[in-house]
Each structure stands twice: as structure tokens, then as C-alpha cells.
Amino acid sequence: MQIPVGISACVLGERVRFDGGHKLNRFIVDELSKYFTFKPVCPEMGIGMQVPRPVIRLLQLPSDEIRLVESKQQDVDYTDKMVAFAHQKASQFDDLCGYVVCAKSPTCGMERVKLHIPNNNTVPGGSVGIYTRELMSKMPWLPVEEDGRLNDPVLRENFVFRIFALHDLYHSVRDQLSAKSIVKFHSRYKLVLMAHSPSAYKALGSMVAHISEWDLDEFYLEYRLQFMEAIKERASRKNKTNVLMHLQGYFKRSLTKEQKKELSDLIMSYKEGHQPILVPLALIKHYLREYPDPYLQLQTFIDPYPEDLKLRYGL
Known part of the structure; x- marks a missing residue:
């Protein structure tokens, strides 16, 4: 019986990154796919962003609120759309038994994602990608891991x-x-x-x-x-x-x-x-x-x- 597992689409080899690239993980494709049925999700594509697309980042405001914005135009904000998309997907994930997310991504990263402040400096320790943050909050029992940490x-x-x-x-x-x-x-x-x-x-x-x-x-x-x-x-x-x-x-x-x-x-x-x-x-x-x-x-x-x-x- 194949076990359903969510995954960042780029980690499965889909060319959905901002530059049209991917982050295919051989262990996942060659070994885990024998037992797991992977359910790919690209949150950026899910909220209507295209390939290629502008680079996005996490921005910490003076109020300490964290927003998902375009790197070159910080007034272009995707936070609310991304949070709504994450909640929608989580409601469809009752049968998922795990989730592999893309490291360092401002949407999917699980830890130490670069967190900027308005003057372009970064906050030590970073943060969690907006999509993954909401997913883990809604489903705290779900095993979640980054692709790089699987090494x-x-x-x-x-x-x-x-x-x-x-x-x-x-x-x-x-x-x-x-x-x-x-x-x-x-x-x-x-x-x-x-x-x-x-x-x-x-x-x-x-x-x-x-x-x-x-x-x-x-x-x-x-x-x-x-x-x-x-x-x-x-x-x-x-x-x-x-x-x-x-x-x-x-x-x-x-x-x-x-x-x-x-x-x-x-x-x-x-x-x-x-x-x-x-x-x-x-x-x-x-x-x-x-x-x-x-x-x-x-x-x-x-x-x-x-x-x-x-x-x-x-x-």
C-alpha cells in the first residue's frame, strides 16, 4: 500500500522555481517513491504566481509581523493569499502521513529561512516559510522535514x-x-x-x-x-x-x-x-x-x- 506524503513540487523535480529550475532529490525519487505516493504542491503557483517570477522574501516589520513580499518591490505583498492557500490545502490533507518541504524557501522552508528587515539586513536565526508555518500550525502531529536535512x-x-x-x-x-x-x-x-x-x-x-x-x-x-x-x-x-x-x-x-x-x-x-x-x-x-x-x-x-x-x- 502506497503512503500519501506531501512534497514541495520542486523537490520532486517539477520546474516551478522562480527561475524555472527544480531541486530534484534522488533519495526521494529513487527510494521513497517505492513506498510513498507524493502529492506535489508549489505554493507560489498555487496563489497564481507564474514561472519565471519575481524573487520573494520574508520581511519583518517594525511591529515584528512577518510578511511575504517581492524582494525588489516590498510593497507587493503575498502574505494573505499564501496563508489562505495554506489553510485551504491543510483542510484537504486528512490522509497525509508526512511532508517534505524545500529548504531556505520563504514559503516552504522549515527553519532558518532568511528573514529581512526593511533596510535589507537579516535577522539572526531566520524564520519559517509562510506556507510551512501554517501547515505545521494546523497539523502539529504531521512529520515535516526539509529536503536537505534528509542527507x-x-x-x-x-x-x-x-x-x-x-x-x-x-x-x-x-x-x-x-x-x-x-x-x-x-x-x-x-x-x-x-x-x-x-x-x-x-x-x-x-x-x-x-x-x-x-x-x-x-x-x-x-x-x-x-x-x-x-x-x-x-x-x-x-x-x-x-x-x-x-x-x-x-x-x-x-x-x-x-x-x-x-x-x-x-x-x-x-x-x-x-x-x-x-x-x-x-x-x-x-x-x-x-x-x-x-x-x-x-x-x-x-x-x-x-x-x-x-x-x-x-x-
Whole structure:
């Protein structure tokens, strides 16, 4: 099943930039398109701007309000049109499981977009593109990432994982909402939460334990928000080591002394940065095939996404 993901049209290779160019991302086109159906959007084209078109920028007024204006004619203002367009698109994005935006763009950039003041100087730290700012405000649970940051293996893995997780939540919970479906989903993601955010692991566990006290629709919306916020935190090597040791504990009655030591040594080697997490996980998967455990076999942490994406090679 293809997962719907929004994307800045230029990142998908469409020639919609101000100068008629594009910013095609090969990883997205060559690898992610096997699993994701990309929904391209060019906000500038969406509000009626053409190709080629004048360069636009973010302008901070003396009142600290941020406007989207033409670089050479700062009285030509596109802010209101862009905000209205972003709200319109967000209302159509109920099924989206992620969004890839174009870095540095005054409409689509997610962070550190150049922010000018009237004398043409820039504000340290920059800002967020108008379209992306509104999108993230309307859909705070949605995984959003910039094209350039996908070159970082840790950020790439976390972003793609969150897309698969949100799709799983929609497919197994939202589309068949019940207390049972929520409990089953949460059970499968316990080790994931333990790796990403031990505090959220406890908080969400308590929340699920008291699900009978909630209106189910309200619970789902709050759970989605907190769950997606929790897995946005990058799983540390320390937390992942704890999860691996937790997994190891399930085999203590099945393994020989030598097998236990071999697995323990691999986990410590990963902890010290000498091995990728795939190495101890491969042995854990091997033992899980030999000594099946219904609880472990359902844990998303072990197989969070298709193996051929090779996202854990650098972790």
C-alpha cells in the first residue's frame, strides 16, 4: 500500500522555481517513491504566481509581523493569499502521513529561512516559510522535514519512521476506532516509545490505562498528538541500548551461557559505537525465530519499516 506524503513540487523535480529550475532529490525519487505516493504542491503557483517570477522574501516589520513580499518591490505583498492557500490545502490533507518541504524557501522552508528587515539586513536565526508555518500550525502531529536535512542519516531515519508510524496509526486505529484497537497499537509501540522518550512511554502508558475515562474521539486526537511528538525525539544510543537489553531478557531461559555472552557483547559493542544497531538486532531476530515470543514478534521496534530502505545502516 502506497503512503500519501506531501512534497514541495520542486523537490520532486517539477520546474516551478522562480527561475524555472527544480531541486530534484534522488533519495526521494529513487527510494521513497517505492513506498510513498507524493502529492506535489508549489505554493507560489498555487496563489497564481507564474514561472519565471519575481524573487520573494520574508520581511519583518517594525511591529515584528512577518510578511511575504517581492524582494525588489516590498510593497507587493503575498502574505494573505499564501496563508489562505495554506489553510485551504491543510483542510484537504486528512490522509497525509508526512511532508517534505524545500529548504531556505520563504514559503516552504522549515527553519532558518532568511528573514529581512526593511533596510535589507537579516535577522539572526531566520524564520519559517509562510506556507510551512501554517501547515505545521494546523497539523502539529504531521512529520515535516526539509529536503536537505534528509542527507543526515539520523534525521532521515527518524522522519521516514514517523511517516510509517502515522500511516500505521491511521490504518489500524483511526479507520477502526475502538479502545481495543488503541490498546493493540500502543502495545506494539512500547519499545519504540522506550527508545525515543522514556517519559512519554510512561505518560502514554498511563493514558491508555485510563482510556475508559475518555471520550474515544477525544482520546484518539490527544493520543495521536502526544505519540507523534514522542517519536519525533531522536532515539539515543543509550535508550536503544536499554531496549536491546530488554529484548535480551526475553531469551534468558532459552540461550546457553555462551549465546548470552555473545549477544551481550554485541549490545555493548553497539553502545560504544563500534557496531550499527543492525548487528545485535540481527542476532535477536535469529533467536526470535528459534524461540518465538508473541509479544516480541509484534514489536515495531524490531522491524519499523521495509529493510531495503537501509535506514539503520548508519545508526
